[in-house]
Amino acid sequence: MKDINEIEAHLSNNAAREMCSHLFQSGVLLKVQVGISIKNLLCEQLSLDKTYVDKRITTILLNSQPVDDIDKTIIKSNDTLALSSAMPGLVGATLRRDSHLAPLRDTITFKEYRNNDDIQAYGLIHLKLFNIILQEAGPFLLQRGVMMAFDHVIDLFDNKISEKIKGDLKIYFNGKKTGINEVRRSLKSNVEQKLVILKIKIS
């Protein structure tokens, strides 16, 4: 990971919340150990509290399929994992882990058998956070750092982040304080490297 460009954005709590909202709803990339269970990924790799995972992250989708058993479901490279709290509505309740209404979504439930042969290997996964989980875990994970395609980072700073964040923003590029234009120039000139690490520091 050392040879990947790193952008650290220093911003306020409110600005961090807005950035998280933009990033995690459509998803970020994480380089993680694969071949392990979702539970292991969340608790060990991402350092989320076990009780938080059990009680709070009650709806989990892997590649758009609802997951019931997070202890046994194995993560592989290129997976998309979406985390949510308990959702309202019949369908919201149906999608919950181990919902007794699970038969109502039986045909899309994640059932693929996967062995854990890949354990110890690292791979990229796509992580999405929604609703309360986004609010609570988003800033924590973004402080640890996520990976993004560089054009998505440029789009984030150029288009998606509101003016109120820009005014509140300090940028460090590979440890050196700089401006967003300099970051844009550097990233565009480096055609070899498609990914960057984005971190935040809440000030």
Added chain:
Amino acid sequence: MGKILRINMNDLTVKTEELGEYAGLGGRALTSSIIAKEVPPLCHPLGPNNKLVASPGLLTGTTAASSGRCHFGCKSPLTGGIKEGNAGGVVSQKIAHLGYSAIVLEGVPKDDKLRIVYINKDKVEILLADELKGMGNYETVAKLREKYGKVGIISIGPAGEQKLNAASIAVNDMDNRPTRHAARGGQGAVMGSKGLKAIVVDDTGAAGVEIKDKDEFKKWAKIFTDGLLKHPVTGEGLPTYGTAVLINIINEAGGLPTRNFSSGQFEHAANISGEQLTENCKDRGGKETHACSPGCVIRCSNVYNDKDGNYLTSGLEYETIWAFGANCNIDDLDMVARLDRLCDDIGLDTIETGGAIAVAMEGGLLPFGDWDRAIKLLDEDIRNATPIGKIIGSGAVVTGRVFGVTRVPAVKGQNMPAYDPRAIQGIGVTYATSTMGADHTAGYAIATNIMKVGGYVDPLKPEGQVELSRNLQIATAALDSTGLCLFTAFPVLDQPETFEAIYRMLNAQYGLNLTGDDVTELGKNVLKTEKDFNTRAGFTNKDDRLPEFMYQEALAPHNQVFMVKDEELDEFWNF
């Protein structure tokens, strides 16, 4: 128990009578019982023999949290079958405080005059109101509030006056805006057919609701409230994001119908998500949490302002955002909010109207994503009763016929809500079998295994979908009779004491000895009553089916068709 107020719009007479054979019923149980017994099933829904019933639930008017739903029932002009729909707002508690269990509107007028009904503790008056003709709900409510003060108002907009199939009935909210609607099934058209623009309810000085055992009621009401507040959905998720929180997760699960049910995922879902809605409400001085009726502790509604901070609409919900958003390929939340405002003002069901516009988009009337034309269809065409406005306002099925569209996502004539049944097959069972037509609220999340309705369901059994749907529909019919918001179902799902609190409150209020079994028996009776009406109206098991294209056209991303067999669907009514 309250009384029945009967208002005959033919001879303009009013009478009050005891509940009689309807004693012990409220809400949906009462509206459906009156319609099934008193309305000829083969009558024209807009003719003199149909009736429109408004009824508070059994707990409405008490201090029970979130119990302010007002239920409306009639023979539906959209489906041709029985219809119940309910709304929040301030009117239901006022009707209960005046001692009425139901208001029944009968007959059609001999002239083409428009009227209102004014009700207070001393009198019921039928008054001419031609000055309100063609007026939107917002202006109607403002004028009536100005004249009558702090009142509850049930009203219709231009769509109801035009007797359109998608016309809704509006109820004013706590900010005196007409944002709460009994929207589905064209009940606003039935009110319009009776020449009635509004019912104004003034409970000043009313006696209120009698409670037999006040201490016992207070005790269980507190347990019930605590149950709502401590549950993650009703105590946190819904107050924080409202129902729009579902957009992202249903989209991720591949069940968000997109571009007239041609895909299960909308690529711009984040732009119209509950998370985005909440941000906009915060940034623009709106309200991200807002109660739709007095005593609601869930507060899942919102107040949505435009970019300049001016009020735009309230109660912008998941179904509406989906109907005009993903389903019409519109990814701008502000435009969706404008369409919602127009529906509230004109008096239209957002699901049916959004569905009809999406069908029209597929039929080539306008391109998918054309929000500007969609706004004109509502504000110019439907409001002013142009021919194209009348077509769209007649719902998705009529629109599909006019434009030669075969992919019309409707059951029993009613457009499907915001969950594609090819992804969530179990909800397809409810869409198919519901007495109401495609209806997401017909089978809600009451805990089967808490209530033991119809026995314990083995979640591993493939036939569990039909059995679950049946049990959910029975439980929902019972809950709909109490006046409680359906969202109270979530704590009931997870917390047995919250479910117990419902029938304990009923016992304390009425001096009864109900058990959980009695509540479920009530739900079964409601469903059977409604089914019997529909059968007499000409419905058969062939009407309990999804549209043909859903059996043939696989839905991305799961690439599935609807797979529940006809014979399994037919098992639904075996109870």
